[in-house]
Amino acid sequence: MKNIIEAVMLKYQSTLETNLQKNTPEFHVSFNDQVDNDFNTLFKTLPSNRPYFAVGVPGSFHCQLLPEASLHIAHSSYALHWLSKVPPQVMDKGSPAWNKGKIYCAGNDKEVTKAYFAQFKADTDAFLKARAQELVEGGLVVVQIPGVPNSKGVITEEKLDSFNLALYLPSIEEVKMVVEMNKCFTIEKIYTLSHPSNYDSRPLDIERTCADIRAINENLMQDHFGSENMDQLFHLWGQNLRKNRLLYDKVVRQDVYHFALLKRKGKGNII
Amino acid sequence: MKNIIEAVMLKYQSTLETNLQKNTPEFHVSFNDQVDNDFNTLFKTLPSNRPYFAVGVPGSFHCQLLPEASLHIAHSSYALHWLSKVPPQVMDKGSPAWNKGKIYCAGNDKEVTKAYFAQFKADTDAFLKARAQELVEGGLVVVQIPGVPNSKGVITEEKLDSFNLALYLPSIEEVKMVVEMNKCFTIEKIYTLSHPSNYDSRPLDIERTCADIRAINENLMQDHFGSENMDQLFHLWGQNLRKNRLLYDKVVRQDVYHFALLKRKGKGNII
Numbered sequence: 001m002k003n004i005i006e007a008v009m010l011k012y013q014s015t016l017e018t019n020l021q022k023n024t025p026e027f028h029v030s031f032n033d034q035v036d037n038d039f040n041t042l043f044k045t046l047p048s049n050r051p052y053f054a055v056g057v058p059g060s061f062h063c064q065l066l067p068e069a070s071l072h073i074a075h076s077s078y079a080l081h082w083l084s085k086v087p088p089q090v091m092d093k094g095s096p097a098w099n100k101g102k103i104y105c106a107g108n109d110k111e112v113t114k115a116y117f118a119q120f121k122a123d124t125d126a127f128l129k130a131r132a133q134e135l136v137e138g139g140l141v142v143v144q145i146p147g148v149p150n151s152k153g154v155i156t157e158e159k160l161d162s163f164n165l166a167l168y169l170p171s172i173e174e175v176k177m178v179v180e181m182n183k184c185f186t187i188e189k190i191y192t193l194s195h196p197s198n199y200d201s202r203p204l205d206i207e208r209t210c211a212d213i214r215a216i217n218e219n220l221m222q223d224h225f226g227s228e229n230m231d232q233l234f235h236l237w238g239q240n241l242r243k244n245r246l247l248y249d250k251v252v253r254q255d256v257y258h259f260a261l262l263k264r265k266g267k268g269n270i271i
Numbered sequence: 272m273k274n275i276i277e278a279v280m281l282k283y284q285s286t287l288e289t290n291l292q293k294n295t296p297e298f299h300v301s302f303n304d305q306v307d308n309d310f311n312t313l314f315k316t317l318p319s320n321r322p323y324f325a326v327g328v329p330g331s332f333h334c335q336l337l338p339e340a341s342l343h344i345a346h347s348s349y350a351l352h353w354l355s356k357v358p359p360q361v362m363d364k365g366s367p368a369w370n371k372g373k374i375y376c377a378g379n380d381k382e383v384t385k386a387y388f389a390q391f392k393a394d395t396d397a398f399l400k401a402r403a404q405e406l407v408e409g410g411l412v413v414v415q416i417p418g419v420p421n422s423k424g425v426i427t428e429e430k431l432d433s434f435n436l437a438l439y440l441p442s443i444e445e446v447k448m449v450v451e452m453n454k455c456f457t458i459e460k461i462y463t464l465s466h467p468s469n470y471d472s473r474p475l476d477i478e479r480t481c482a483d484i485r486a487i488n489e490n491l492m493q494d495h496f497g498s499e500n501m502d503q504l505f506h507l508w509g510q511n512l513r514k515n516r517l518l519y520d521k522v523v524r525q526d527v528y529h530f531a532l533l534k535r536k537g538k539g540n541i542i
Contacts, residue, residue, distance in 0.1 A: 026339060028337070028338045028341070030326060035314050038311060039310045039311055039314060040310055040311050043310060043329035044329075046329060053336060053337055053338055054328075054329060055301060055327060055328045055329075056310060056314070056326060056328075056329070057325075057326045057327075058314035058315075058317060058325060058326075058327070064324075066299070066324055067324055068297060
């Protein structure tokens with residue numbers, strides 16, 4: 001939030017000479033997450049002297065969540081790789097895309113990858129259409145999404161402790177393709193960056209990593225395995241991480257993420 | 272929500288002949304509560320087919336919570352009698368308003384009542400100023416607040432299981448006085464109505480009443496008594512209610528609540 005507000009204020013001050021009559025802008029921040037996630041803790045940990053008004057928005061970011069033309073900047077951080085559902089073909093024994101014996105899109109089965117990418121494409125298009133409704137003309141979308149460094153999409157089973165996760169790590173070409181198909185936005189900037197953990201040289205913090213992984217995955221895993229197994233499961237995960245910390249650390253540091261800055265085109269072109 | 276949306280739609284349709292070019296209005300509802308209260312449950316229980324966009328707003332309703340002129344209707348239901356703090360005089364042994372031996376404004380000590388009313392006046396004025404900032408010109412405030420049926424303000428100790436609660440039940444004259452002092456609103460309607468429980472003839476539901484009372488009071492009481500006593504305390508409260516259900520029911524049904532509809536005057540008159 002701090003970075004975005006500072007950037008907007010800088011931009012605003014640089015155009016102030018032609019806007020002398022205006023006051024300092026007010027910032028109204030809408031935080032969205034899955035409805036299963038913990039908004040109570042978010043609300044309690046918001047700084048009390050924050051320079052913005054804050055609200056929490058329940059609901060799926062694949063749908064419109066705010067009134068038309070009520071938003072200036074949307075920021076999606078590490079969220080778009082979560083799909084709205086597991087592609088049905090990969091669970092269908094009769095389909096060529098049946099993901100037999102695997103619990104994730106491992107990238108080495110073309111039909112499975114195709115099914116996962118089709119879901120990613122549909123979901124990201126729905127995300128962009130929803131934001132296009134909410135944004136004013138010329139409004140911005142900033143997307144950060146973990147991805148794969150090239151279009152091959154190879155992900156090893158060891159890389160994620162996963163179980164048919166509704167998750168897809170796209171290549172940057174795939175991200176571009178989906179935005180262009182959607183037609184509501186121009187791409188102002190798009191890069192692939194290396195994983196944030198490469199920017200600090202600290203060793204892997206086992207406790208924190210376990211807590212992070214649990215925060216992200218617990219609700220999803222409860223749906224599959226029931227809530228009574230969670231303590232044991234994350235305890236085992238922590239033990240495995242302790243044994244294999246170097247392997248995990250090395251794998252994570254090979255990850256990339258994509259950054260995209262999109263600008264809302266003129267209205268009236270939503271399909 | 273249903274009533275408000277239906278009322279607005281009716282009003283909107285009745286003026287439609289002069290607004291033919293407009294589409295159906297979108298509704299954007301901001302739910303506010305104490306930050307200690309449970310927004311997670313609220314978000315999970317919102318109907319999925321609701322005809323409005325919903326957000327949760329953390330923070331005190333005594334402060335501005337939304338950007339300037341971004342709100343059309345504010346609805347405060349059973350909230351304004353909760354004060355921002357216990358008036359400091361009632362806890363000061365040297366003050367004529369020291370509330371010795373009591374744990375609440377019992378209404379029969381003039382100095383204590385004066386101190387509580389002063390706090391109510393300051394808090395309600397802060398509430399009205401905050402809403403005046405948020406509302407558009409001509410925007411509406413609807414207030415429902417439990418109160419006392421005349422200006423004497425007599426509340427027995429038995430009436431509430433209380434412990435220096437930051438709580439004040441005003442008379443309707445006191446509500447009017449505070450709105451007039453504030454100067455931002457015209458009073459469109461103001462009534463005193465009898466307690467909602469008088470509208471149904473069902474007997475007191477002990478379990479539900481206990482759950483309601485716990486939901487309202489638990490966070491406040493934890494600050495005083497520590498969280499480890501809560502189960503026992505509310506168990507005892509339930510036992511007492513079972514023994515005295517007729518007394519409790521009769522007392523509650525004597526309560527009144529005040530209803531006020533206020534309209535935002537032209538801007539520029541906030542003190």
